[in-house]
Every structure is written in C-alpha cells, then in structure tokens.
Amino acid sequence: xxxxxxxxxxxxxxxxxxxxxxxxxxxxxxxxxxxxxxxxxxxxxxxxxxxxxxxxxxxxxxxxxxxxxxxxxxxxxxxxxxxxxxxxxxxxxxxxxxxxxxxxxxxxxxxxxxxxxxxxxxxxxxxxxxxxxxxxxxxxxxxxxxxxxxxxxxxxxxxxxxxxxxxxxxxxxxxxxxxxxxxxxxxxxxxxxxxxxxxxxxxxxxxxxxxxxxxxxxxxxxxxxxxxxxxxxxxxxxxxxx
Numbered sequence: 372x373x374x375x376x377x378x379x380x381x382x383x384x385x386x387x388x389x390x391x392x393x394x395x396x397x398x399x400x401x402x403x404x405x406x407x408x409x410x411x412x413x414x415x416x417x418x419x420x421x422x423x424x425x426x427x428x429x430x431x432x433x434x435x436x437x438x439x440x441x442x443x444x445x446x447x448x449x450x451x452x453x454x455x456x457x458x459x460x461x462x463x464x465x466x467x468x469x470x471x472x473x474x475x476x477x478x479x480x481x482x483x484x485x486x487x488x489x490x491x492x493x494x495x496x497x498x499x500x501x502x503x504x505x506x507x508x509x510x511x512x513x514x515x516x517x518x519x520x521x522x523x524x525x526x527x528x529x530x531x532x533x534x535x536x537x538x539x540x541x542x543x544x545x546x547x548x549x550x551x552x553x554x555x556x557x558x559x560x561x562x563x564x565x566x567x568x569x570x571x572x573x574x575x576x577x578x579x580x581x582x583x584x585x586x587x588x589x590x591x592x593x594x595x596x597x598x599x600x601x602x603x604x605x606x607x608x609x610x611x612x613x
Contacts, residue, residue: 414558414565430456469555470568477589480574490579499547499576512544545572554582 431437434448491500491509500509542561550556554577555569563570577583 469553472555472569473567476569476571476574477585479571480578481585481589483571484575484578488575490576497548499549501545501547501572501576502543504543507543509544547572547576549576
C-alpha cells in the first residue's frame with residue numbers, strides 16, 4: 372500500500388471522526404431530550420437546591436446528630452422538628468426587591484469602558500449589542516440568533532464551527548435589553564447576569580447613554596494619581612534629611 376493511499380484513508384478517517392463529534396454534540400446539546408441543562412434556561416428560578424440542603428444539614432446536625440435512631444425516638448424527634456421549624460420564613464427573612472450591584476461590577480464596568488467597546492442599538496429587537504471585537508459582523512450575529520434546531524443542520528455558518536469556536540463567537544457579543552422604568556431590572560446575555568441579575572455590560576450601556584452616573588467612591592479608579600512633571604528623584608540615604 373502506497374503512502375498516498377494511507378494518507379488519504381487517514382484524512383478520510385479524521386473527517387468522519389470530526390463529523391461524528393459535531394453530530395454527537397448537536398444531538399446532546401440541542402436536540403436531546405434533556406435539553407435545558409444549562410444556566411439561564413429558566414431565569415428567575417434557582418439552579419441549585421443549596422437552600423434546601425442547608426436546612427437539611429441544620430436539622431441533621433441539631434436533632435439527629437447524623438446518627439440513625441430507633442423509630443420510636445424518631446417520632447419524638449419529628450414532633451420537635453415540626454414545632455421548631457414550622458415558622459413563617461417570610462417575616463423572618465427579608466428578601467431583596469431589586470438586584471444588588473456589587474462593587475466589583477462598577478470596577479469591571481469602568482475597566483471595560485476604557486477599552487472603548489463598540490455599541491449598536493437594534494430597533495427591531497429593542498436590544499443593544501456590545502462587543503470589543505471590531506471584526507464581528509453584528510448583522511450576521513442577529514441573523515444567527517433566529518436559527519433553531521430545524522435549520523441548524525443546513526446553516527453554512529454554524530456548520531463550519533466547532534463547539535469551542537461557537538462558544539467564543541457567542542461570547543464575543545453581549546445582548547443588553549434595558550428596562551425603561553427601573554434600569555436595575557435590565558437584562559444581559561452574559562453569565563454574570565444569569566447568576567446575580569446584574570453585570571458590567573448593563574452598567575456600560577447605561578453609562579454610554581448617560582442614563583446613570585458613576586458614584587463618587589468609584590471615581591478614584593478612573594482618575595487615579597497624576598504623575599508629577601520631571602524626572603523621579605532618587606532615594607536619599609536614610610541619614611540625610613530632605
């Protein structure tokens with residue numbers, strides 16, 4: 372068997388393997404019965420049961436001491452648990468009425484704004500497109516958002532992307548939708564918003580529209596210390612009075 376035939380068969384095998392990987396990822400991530408196993412599929416709902424497990428941990432630690440007990444003792448413990456834990460949690464725990472803006476989001480927004488991102492408003496979708504990559508075609512990006520599971524196999528643009536490249540392309544543009552009544556209820560397509568319902572991209576868009584102002588306590592990170600003119604003075608010996 373010649374070397375050319377071996378190379379041709381090897382290339383054909385690699386192409387089939389890559390095609391199988393693409394179809395496998397397409398089936399698992401988009402056309403699977405378990406579609407929706409990602410953060411942000413159900414906004415407004417908890418993505419973990421940490422709060423419930425925290426309550427269970429307190430019950431096990433205080434009442435059962437993490438040991439198995441006889442059934443007769445368990446009934447007595449159950450009465451105590453129901454008596455102590457059957458309280459009105461609404462009046463005890465105060466819930467936030469609007470998303471809390473962390474200091475890190477202000478600092479990240481100011482640093483992001485200094486990079487001079489490109490901002491575009493789309494009237495049809497009533498959203499702002501924010502990106503640092505000047506080479507991204509935003510019109511094509513909006514057209515790709517309309518693709519669904521039926522047309523994704525025939526889409527020439529998506530078919531040429533692997534999963535990692537698709538994620539990088541998707542993360543290159545952020546979609547921000549502002550709330551006219553209360554800007555703190557604005558939404559974004561980034562991961563931070565899916566966790567905290569607030570992100571740096573929302574603040575950047577609002578700052579560019581001059582809808583909000585930077586609080587004074589964060590201005591030091593923007594202004595900084597101005598250097599004095601001239602050359603820096605050399606350090607003098609410790610015994611010389613300056």
